[in-house]
Each structure stands twice: as C-alpha cells, then as structure tokens.
Amino acid sequence: MNLRPISEEELHAFVDQRLDVRRREEVAAYLEAQPAVAKRVAAYGRQRELLKTGYASIADEPIPSQLNLASIVERQKRPALASWWMSAAAAVVMLCAGGVSGWALRGVTQSPQGIAALAQEASASYAVYAPDHVRPVEIKASERDALIDWTTQRLGRRVAIPDLSASGFRLMGGRIVATAHGPAAMFMYDDDHGTRLVMLSRRMTVDQNMPMAPQTSGTLNGYTWSDNGLGFSLVGPATPDRLHPLADEVRKQTSPDI
C-alpha cells in the first residue's frame, strides 16, 4: 500500500482526535511499526489525560458571585449609577487607605475606554459645536489645506478629510477638540436642510482595530470604529439607515486599503 507520509501535525491531530477515521487508522498502523514515535505519541496522550484531570476540578467549582452574569448585565444597564457608586466607594477607600492602595483602584473609576470613549467624545463634540451658529468650526472648508496641516500636526498622523458630497453633505470645516485621550480632529458637514454631521478622529491606544459599532442617544445616532490605531466616529441627527452608508463611505476614504 502506498501510504501518504505521516506529518508531525498529524501525530498531534491523532492525539487530539482531529483525524478522520481512515487517516486515524493509517496513523495507528504507522505507530505500530514505529515504537519510538509511538512512545512519544503515547506520552502526548497521557499529558492530555493528566491535564484534563488536573484542571477538571476548577470548572466544577461553584461560580463566585463576582462572576454572576445577571448582575454584570444589570450593572451595565445602569452605567451612570454604577460609576457614581464606584467613584464614591473608591473615594472612601482612598481616604481611608491612603494614596498607594487608592491608586490601585484607579482602574475602577476610569471612564469608558477605546471606541466606547470615542463615541461619547464625538457625541459631546456634536452637542457643543453643531448648534453653534457663530463659529461651529475654527477653520473653514475653503482653507482645507490649513485644516489638514493643523490636524496632522496635532494628531501626529494624517487624517484624510472625507468627501461626502455625493451623499449631499458638504464639508463646513473643522477644528481640534480636546478629549481625555488627547487631541482629536473634528470635521463638520451639512446638507441642504441644515442637518449637521460631526466626524471625530483621534489616535487610539485601546481598541486599535475595531469593527464598526452603532450608537444611539436620544435623536443622535452614530457609528464608531478604528483602523490601524486611528479611531473614527460619525454622529448626527440622521436615521441609522442614512448614517450607516455615510460611515461606510468615510471608512472607505480614510482607510483606502480596506
């Protein structure tokens, strides 16, 4: 019989029972003829059994209450209350236990991270700048090059200014805005009905590559994502049906390689 040579990978697949029946028999026959290899494979198999036994009891332990899924879900439903309570608790601990142990609790009091934080920052920028009739943007669309220079310099990375004119949105201009995670570039667009959209982009240390996620607060909708360490959030008072293709378009223009 002309046997296909057995590979090292297949020895492992034999141990892990990932081979089809026929190949399993072929490997078994091979092992019968090769005692040294058979000994090694048997040792792999024994390891598997011992590890399973050794770790089995952990999975049988009762689940500690900190891992109660229902309460985790409940906590996330009431983020404002939870974070207020946690901040208060952390403050008490810091007062009692002093700096060092208080510092260890800093993780507990941190605001959202990653694209969740970026989504909030975009909504906040929209809330502050979009209703502004005097000076919604610092640099107008007519000085597009200056806007690119400024944002590139502050972010340390070039952010392309997406062109949404095919969808009826004109660039109004933009500015640098402050976030808890550093400077962000904000670009604002409007259409013939005066609907304004805000796109916010900044560098990401957390969530450097994240798929697009929708967000909603009141009448404001948004889409947030990140590519190669640069995060983007597009928000506006448009329906998700209208906003989603715009966000896709922004993503296409800002990351040409996707």
Add this chain to the structure above:
Amino acid sequence: MNDMVQLIEPIIPALRRYARGLVRDRSAADDLVQDCLERAVGHWHQRRADGNPRSWMFAILHNLAVNRFRGQKRRPVHIEIDEAAEPDVARTANQEQTVEVRDILRCVDQLPEEQRSVLLLIAVEDLSYAQAAEVLGIPLGTVMSRLSRARNRLIELMDGAATEQLSKPFLRRVK
C-alpha cells in the same frame, strides 16, 4: 439579551479554568474572567453574528491576560518546582489526585506563556486548531509548532520531575 446570557453563562467554568492556567493565582484569574465578562456584555453587539461565541470569549480573555502581563512589564513570576509553595501547586489538587497529576500541573506552569496557552486551549478546552489560531490571533502553522514544542518540552519536564521523585524522596519533607 436573554440570548446573550444563555450563550455566555455555560462558558464561564471553562473561562475560569483557562484563566487559572494562565495566571495561576485564583483571585487574579477570577478578576480576569470578570473583566472578560464585562467586556463581552458591553461589546456583545459587536461580535460577528456568525462567529463562535466560545472562541470570541476566549479571545477576549486571552487578550486581557496578555495586556495584563505587558502592563506588569514581566511575565507572572516563574516558580521553580522546588520552590513552589504547597497551597499554590495544590490549588486544584484534592486527596485523590495522583502524584503524576500534581507533577504535570507544576510542569505546565513552567512552559513559556505562548506554549502554555496553545496547549491549554487544545488539550484542556478542546478547541480545534483553527479555533485556537483565532483565539490567539496567530496563523495555524504557529499553533501547530507551539503545540509541538509545548508537548515535547512537557515530556522533558515530566521526566525531570519523575527522576527527582526517585532520587530525593527524603528531601521533600525536611523542615
């Protein structure tokens, strides 16, 4: 929402087990699982609908563990066999556990993290090779070579542990 609970809840025991294999210390491992659950709940809508929730949860857990190691600027403390304090090693042990089981738990702790995680996912958690690659964010070929190195290294370590048992049976309890 119910959907999510029904999909996540059955995975929790396995997540705890994998976390314990990664970070050893029980409360640190459960903190890691708690972080993982919080993220999974918060980002549930972002997961790929056609993806396997088990792989997705393991991937979150693994990334959190790796970030934590990095944050500490070092791997978890390396424990020599002889120095391992009894309660730590016996963390999963009960009276009936054989010497061999205790040995393998000690030995697996001595594997480099990248080999240990592959071995645990495949041999203990029964993930397929492709799922392990997905969880760890590495190519399939790398999974296979790490698995192979882990198993061969473990044979050496187990041989060493067995020899030690034979050669110094009386040195263990001196104190």
